[in-house]
Amino acid sequence: MVFLSEIQLRTSGHRDMHDLTEQTVQIVEDSKIQNGIVHLFNIGSTGAIGAIEFEPGLQQDLPNILDRLIPPDRSYGHEQTWHDGNGHSHLQATWLGPGITLPVRNGKPVLGTWQQIFHLECDIKPRNRTILVTVTGD
Amino acid sequence: MVFLSEIQLRTSGHRDMHDLTEQTVQIVEDSKIQNGIVHLFNIGSTGAIGAIEFEPGLQQDLPNILDRLIPPDRSYGHEQTWHDGNGHSHLQATWLGPGITLPVRNGKPVLGTWQQIFHLECDIKPRNRTILVTVTGD
Amino acid sequence: MVFLSEIQLRTSGHRDMHDLTEQTVQIVEDSKIQNGIVHLFNIGSTGAIGAIEFEPGLQQDLPNILDRLIPPDRSYGHEQTWHDGNGHSHLQATWLGPGITLPVRNGKPVLGTWQQIFHLECDIKPRNRTILVTVTGD
Numbered sequence: 001m002v003f004l005s006e007i008q009l010r011t012s013g014h015r016d017m018h019d020l021t022e023q024t025v026q027i028v029e030d031s032k033i034q035n036g037i038v039h040l041f042n043i044g045s046t047g048a049i050g051a052i053e054f055e056p057g058l059q060q061d062l063p064n065i066l067d068r069l070i071p072p073d074r075s076y077g078h079e080q081t082w083h084d085g086n087g088h089s090h091l092q093a094t095w096l097g098p099g100i101t102l103p104v105r106n107g108k109p110v111l112g113t114w115q116q117i118f119h120l121e122c123d124i125k126p127r128n129r130t131i132l133v134t135v136t137g138d
Numbered sequence: 139m140v141f142l143s144e145i146q147l148r149t150s151g152h153r154d155m156h157d158l159t160e161q162t163v164q165i166v167e168d169s170k171i172q173n174g175i176v177h178l179f180n181i182g183s184t185g186a187i188g189a190i191e192f193e194p195g196l197q198q199d200l201p202n203i204l205d206r207l208i209p210p211d212r213s214y215g216h217e218q219t220w221h222d223g224n225g226h227s228h229l230q231a232t233w234l235g236p237g238i239t240l241p242v243r244n245g246k247p248v249l250g251t252w253q254q255i256f257h258l259e260c261d262i263k264p265r266n267r268t269i270l271v272t273v274t275g276d
Numbered sequence: 277m278v279f280l281s282e283i284q285l286r287t288s289g290h291r292d293m294h295d296l297t298e299q300t301v302q303i304v305e306d307s308k309i310q311n312g313i314v315h316l317f318n319i320g321s322t323g324a325i326g327a328i329e330f331e332p333g334l335q336q337d338l339p340n341i342l343d344r345l346i347p348p349d350r351s352y353g354h355e356q357t358w359h360d361g362n363g364h365s366h367l368q369a370t371w372l373g374p375g376i377t378l379p380v381r382n383g384k385p386v387l388g389t390w391q392q393i394f395h396l397e398c399d400i401k402p403r404n405r406t407i408l409v410t411v412t413g414d
Contacts, residue, residue, distance in 0.1 A: 001414070002311045002312045002413045002414050004311055004379070004381060035140045035142055035272075036140045036272065036274060037177050037272055037274060039313050039377055039379065041377075041378060041379050041386065043386060043387065043388045043391070044388035044390070044391055045327065045328060045329040045388055045390050045391040050232050050235060051183060051232060051235070051236045052183060052228060052232045053183040053216075053228055055216070055219050055220075056215065056219060057214065057215030057216035057217065057218050057219040057220075057225070058214075058215065058216045058219075058225070058228055058229070058232075059215075060215040061214045061215045061216055061225055061228070061229055062229060062232060064215075065208055065229050065233075069207060069345060070341055076333065076334075076337045077332065077333030077334065077335075077336040077337045077340075078329075078331070078333035078334045078337055079333065080333050081331050081332060081333040081334075082331075082333075087333065087334070087337055090328060090329055090334055090337070091334070091337055091338060091341055094326050094327065094328045094334075094338060094372075095233070095341075095371070095372065096232075096233065097235065097326060097327070097373065097376070098327045098376075098391070099376070099377060099378075100235070100236075100237070101177055101179075101237060101239055101377055102179060102237075103142070103177065103179050103270040103272045104272075105142060105270070110179065110181060110270055111181070112181045112182035112183055114182070114183050115181070115182055115183040115236070132379040132381070132386055134311075134312065134313055134379045134380075136274060136312060136313060136412060136413065137140045137274065138139075138140050173278045173280055173410075174278050174410065174412060175315050175410055175412060188370050188373060189321065189370060189373070189374045190321060190366060190370045191321045191354075191366055193354070193357050193358075194353065194357060195352065195353030195354035195355065195356050195357040195358075195363070196352075196353065196354045196357075196363070196366055196367070196370075197353075198353040199352045199353045199354055199363055199366070199367055200367060200370060202353075203346055203367050203371075207345060233371070234370075234371065235373065238373070238374075238375070239315055239317075239375060239377055240317060240375075241280070241315065241317050241408040241410045242410075243280060243408070248317065248319060248408055249319070250319045250320035250321055252320070252321050253319070253320055253321040253374070274412060275278045275412065276277075276278050
């Protein structure tokens with residue numbers, strides 16, 4: 001069995017994080033799938049999805065460490081193609097990755113108590129984001 | 139077809155690595171699934187799973203590079219929420235990611251000769267870890 | 277339903293990138309699977325797969341940032357095991373990860389307009405690479 005759904009987001013731009021856990025739990029419930037996996041995927045090359053303890057400190061720490069290691073300056077080759085000032089956005093998103101897969105057991109995605117699914121906006125402008133959610137199993 | 143199983147680990151704390159390959163091969167064999175995928179997921183936000191050549195050098199190199207790029211000091215915002223000294227643990231685990239998916243062919247997970255599945259403990263204390271393993275396919 | 281296929285690549289060595297999108301679209305089409313997921317996996321511990329806008333600037337930027345953060349020098353512990361000068365290759369590949377999962381909808385992998393699937397050669401020599409592609413769904 002396969003069940004597809006979407007999460008729509010409006011982000012405020014670079015460093016904005018959203019917690020997708022509750023919506024993912026709801027989609028898995030809607031799917032009626034009891035055991036299997038659920039996959040989330042950010043359509044677009046400047047947004048990232050992963051797992052984190054979703055609390056205010058780490059919501060600063062994660063963008064901070066990304067900006068320290070992959071700084072938002074204009075020295076990237078990407079700038080020469082597009083001149084849109086978001087070379088770091090692409091690299092940050094590629095390094096974290098556009099998606100995550102979680103196990104589904106007894107009709108629920110399995111996560112630790114302090115473990116949530118996040119979306120991180122890496123682009124420099126507010127964006128409308130579509131996250132495709134696919135549940136497979138039985 | 140879906141088959142779920144668990145791997146239980148006792149880690150010794152920050153930087154401790156375990157090779158999960160043999161147990162994963164066994165679980166795929168137990169599942170009787172011939173072709174599909176197998177997904178491993180660390181429940182909890184301060185442990186990571188990935189692929190590496192599991193040999194003594196890289197077992198030092200991987201934690202070293204993580205500690206150099208995301209250092210275990212106390213300047214993280216996470217510290218202001220919990221005062222538990224493991225902000226770097228969360229960031230290291232988020233960046234590597236909590237899980238991995240492997241192909242399954244002819245009843246076995248497909249890996250290169252020098253490619254193994256690892257669990258890395260990013261937390262600062264010994265932890266009991268549960269890794270959920272989900273095999274899907276036919 | 278499960279459909280397995282392979283992509284074969286010849287890489288030119290460290291920093292060489294290939295766009296796997298077109299071949300992935302073809303494999304999903306061949307599979308006749310309409311909805312589900314497609315998983316790509318690099319067999320071997322010194323190659324990486326991910327998502328990026330595949331354009332000439334970022335094809336330099338991604339290897340550049342990897343070489344800046346995980347430099348190709350010989351101070352890695354891996355060197356003491358094998359003396360093959362590719363410790364950074366292993367660490368770069370582990371950090372980006374060996375695979376990616378994409379959603380499949382209406383018989384096609386779902387990607388953004390500026391979002392492609394890449395293979396990055398992290399090893400220091402030209403390599404023949406096998407990427408295993410698994411489509412699951414119905």
